[in-house]
Amino acid sequence: MTTTLAIFQLLILLIIFNFCKVINAKLYSDQFVVQIAGGSHVAKKIAKDHGFTYLGEMHDNYYHLQHRSITKRSIEKSLTHHELLLNDSRVKKCSQQIIKKRVKRDLLTHTIDLNDPKWPEMWYLNRGKGLDMNVEAAWAAGATGKGVVVTILDDGLEKDHPDLIHNYDPAASYDINDKDFDPHPRYDVVNTNRHGTRCAGEVAASANNSLCSVGIAFDAHVGGIRMLDGEVTDAVEARSLSHNFQHIDIYSASWGPDDNGKTVDGPSEHALYAFKEGVEKGRNGLGSIFIWASGNGGREWDNCNCDGYTNSIWTLSISSATENGLVPWYSEACSSSLATTYSSGSTGERQVISTDLHHGCTSGHTGTSASAPLAAGICALALDANPNLTWRDMQHIVVRTAKPENLFARDWATNGVGRNVSHSFGYGMMDAYAMVKLARIWTSVPEQKICEMKGLNINQLILPRNHATATLIVNCGNVKYLEHVQAKLTISATKRGDLHIYLTSPMGTKSTLLAQRPPDSSRSGFDNWPFMTVHMWGESPNGVWKLEIFNDGRYGGRAMLKEWNLVLYGTSENPDDLIFKKDKNSHIRHHNGGLLEQEHHAHESRRSYDRDPYVRVPNVVTFLNKETVMNDHLSLSGADKNQDSMLENLEHNHAIHSVINQVILLISFFVITLINCVHFSN
Numbered sequence: 001m002t003t004t005l006a007i008f009q010l011l012i013l014l015i016i017f018n019f020c021k022v023i024n025a026k027l028y029s030d031q032f033v034v035q036i037a038g039g040s041h042v043a044k045k046i047a048k049d050h051g052f053t054y055l056g057e058m059h060d061n062y063y064h065l066q067h068r069s070i071t072k073r074s075i076e077k078s079l080t081h082h083e084l085l086l087n088d089s090r091v092k093k094c095s096q097q098i099i100k101k102r103v104k105r106d107l108l109t110h111t112i113d114l115n116d117p118k119w120p121e122m123w124y125l126n127r128g129k130g131l132d133m134n135v136e137a138a139w140a141a142g143a144t145g146k147g148v149v150v151t152i153l154d155d156g157l158e159k160d161h162p163d164l165i166h167n168y169d170p171a172a173s174y175d176i177n178d179k180d181f182d183p184h185p186r187y188d189v190v191n192t193n194r195h196g197t198r199c200a201g202e203v204a205a206s207a208n209n210s211l212c213s214v215g216i217a218f219d220a221h222v223g224g225i226r227m228l229d230g231e232v233t234d235a236v237e238a239r240s241l242s243h244n245f246q247h248i249d250i251y252s253a254s255w256g257p258d259d260n261g262k263t264v265d266g267p268s269e270h271a272l273y274a275f276k277e278g279v280e281k282g283r284n285g286l287g288s289i290f291i292w293a294s295g296n297g298g299r300e301w302d303n304c305n306c307d308g309y310t311n312s313i314w315t316l317s318i319s320s321a322t323e324n325g326l327v328p329w330y331s332e333a334c335s336s337s338l339a340t341t342y343s344s345g346s347t348g349e350r351q352v353i354s355t356d357l358h359h360g361c362t363s364g365h366t367g368t369s370a371s372a373p374l375a376a377g378i379c380a381l382a383l384d385a386n387p388n389l390t391w392r393d394m395q396h397i398v399v400r401t402a403k404p405e406n407l408f409a410r411d412w413a414t415n416g417v418g419r420n421v422s423h424s425f426g427y428g429m430m431d432a433y434a435m436v437k438l439a440r441i442w443t444s445v446p447e448q449k450i451c452e453m454k455g456l457n458i459n460q461l462i463l464p465r466n467h468a469t470a471t472l473i474v475n476c477g478n479v480k481y482l483e484h485v486q487a488k489l490t491i492s493a494t495k496r497g498d499l500h501i502y503l504t505s506p507m508g509t510k511s512t513l514l515a516q517r518p519p520d521s522s523r524s525g526f527d528n529w530p531f532m533t534v535h536m537w538g539e540s541p542n543g544v545w546k547l548e549i550f551n552d553g554r555y556g557g558r559a560m561l562k563e564w565n566l567v568l569y570g571t572s573e574n575p576d577d578l579i580f581k582k583d584k585n586s587h588i589r590h591h592n593g594g595l596l597e598q599e600h601h602a603h604e605s606r607r608s609y610d611r612d613p614y615v616r617v618p619n620v621v622t623f624l625n626k627e628t629v630m631n632d633h634l635s636l637s638g639a640d641k642n643q644d645s646m647l648e649n650l651e652h653n654h655a656i657h658s659v660i661n662q663v664i665l666l667i668s669f670f671v672i673t674l675i676n677c678v679h680f681s682n
């Protein structure tokens with residue numbers, strides 16, 4: 001047996017040796033470089049005499065010739081043709097050209113190959129053609145969420161999930177429901193508490209570990225605040241929103257008041273304080289980033305401006321689009337939504353893939369719940385690119401980079417500074433790569449200024465099927481470039497759901513502050529409710545503002561505009577000037593070029609952020625040293641299990657076992673020699 005094997009090994013060696021000889025060999029082309037004295041007409045004559053095609057003159061009497069009867073890729077030199085040329089007295093020298101291996105250095109942004117089994121199905125990250133969130137290009141640019149901490153405010157987090165354990169951050173976690181440091185969810189038969197674990201996986205499931213899915217910020221730390229599996233109070237919310245706020249960068253929340261189309265509710269005293277403290281003092285003064293799901297009350301005619309969490313200027317509110325770019329059936333339209341990420345839609349449209357309870361994996365995560373964590377992951381990539389972004393910088397970057405293309409809504413409009421905006425999609429689909437690029441050249445926006453004006457035309461009665469108009473001439477000295485706009489309205493109404501309210505800016509942007517909500521029969525009206533719109537972002541606030549309140553009520557259903565205030569947030573300097581000043585300065589530092597050239601660059605980048613001197617895209621994305629967490633549930637496929645049991649049985653038979661060992665040895669030997677020989681050939 002041993003002798004046979006030895007002979008077999010020898011044979012294999014011989015085959016490998018010959019194979020190596022072949023793959024190491026030079027490949028000759030059908031082209032020659034020939035030195036000929038006397039000029040190109042002589043060279044042409046020689047080519048013709050010996051059956052060559054004259055391709056052209058090179059330099060110093062060298063000419064490029066080709067012969068059709070020579071094989072294009074040959075391991076042997078054509079001695080016949082050498083002889084033909086060298087025997088001609090007019091030829092001084094000749095050499096047959098060798099084929100060289102050259103590779104294109106283009107960016108492989110859409111061919112990232114990850115071994116996570118669900119990766120090929122993650123359509124919203126990898127389907128290309130402008131129909132995903134451009135996350136692969138952000139990864140290729142080096143942004144993967146390194147050093148960024150995200151926490152999920154929800155019903156718990158399965159911290160030992162094999163696809164989450166690597167990025168799990170105890171310092172970003174807490175259990176407010178059970179008053180301990182372990183946010184592990186409570187299990188029940190219907191998996192009520194799977195929400196938080198699903199959201200966490202969207203942000204930071206490990207990449208390339210052969211398990212489940214890929215988080216958008218797969219190098220970020222992720223924690224969970226367990227706060228929804230119990231009574232939610234103002235104190236519970238406040239403690240969740242402010243937990244470890246010097247450590248946590250991004251809070252992702254996919255919950256809020258009832259989406260029943262008749263609730264008007266928001267944060268109370270302590271939660272408001274937590275938001276304010278967070279944006280002012282969190283992240284060492286840069287401000288906590290609160291990402292909020294806009295709500296799932298579409299079917300109930302709900303309006304996210306009646307939800308004080310999404311309607312807040314401190315939260316970055318995210319809506320959803322379906323696989324086909326449509327407004328999902330559950331979506332709520334409102335003027336405070338800033339941008340959109342993909343999520344589920346109708347039957348037949350795909351859903352979001354993520355980690356699930358019991359170390360599982362789901363392809364069925366849905367609603368705006370799934371959208372907010374995707375946005376949190378994208379914001380984590382932007383923070384990886386620039387950790388100094390403030391909470392307002394992040395909103396500015398989203399406004400400037402979100403893409404309206406391929407999103408279908410009837411209400412797309414262009415605001416006074418040329419930005420497209422919709423009540424269903426905000427400024428459009430988030431674009432991770434565009435955010436990362438802009439984050440890298442971003443200079444923090446100037447201090448937030450506030451201009452508050454008391455509305456006129458108050459105590460106006462609005463009869464049924466009628467409307468009231470109020471105008472206000474604004475002349476703000478401190479706010480020249482708008483960010484958020486709030487209209488704080490006190491309105492009484494026989495039926496609150498009959499009201500629809502519009503605010504038009506001096507630059508002509510008309511924003512729907514409230515649409516009709518048929519289920520809302522409340523007689524409470526609105527008491528100083530701060531309706532918010534982001535649609536005037538970048539506009540000048542100065543001029544005439546118009547507020548219109550329509551009352552669709554019948555049979556004596558009256559309403560009254562009792563009081564209103566306009567609160568205008570923004571900056572006195574143009575944030576764009578600062579960005580491009582830095583961009584210009586970077587040219588001074590990097591290129592040390594003349595002033596005119598710098599000016600030119602600065603203006604070019606005003607049109608397109610692609611001219612970013614900071615972006616250095618690596619050629620290859622590597623996923624090195626990724627820990628592969630083994631877990632019975634997920635990692636062993638059926639085939640692997642069968643092979644394991646087969647090998648166990650074979651252990652009983654020593655003879656067969658040793659043969660297998662020899663064969664394995666031989667194959668390893670073969671592979672190693674082959675690798676060496678390929679390596680050597682390069």
Ligand SMILES: [Ca+2]
Nearest residue numbers: 175178180182
């Ligand atoms: Ca616990």
Ligand SMILES: [Ca+2]
Nearest residue numbers: 116206211213
């Ligand atoms: Ca994974």
Ligand SMILES: [Ca+2]
Nearest residue numbers: 259295297302
């Ligand atoms: Ca809602």
Ligand SMILES: [Ca+2]
Nearest residue numbers: 310312315317
């Ligand atoms: Ca908001």
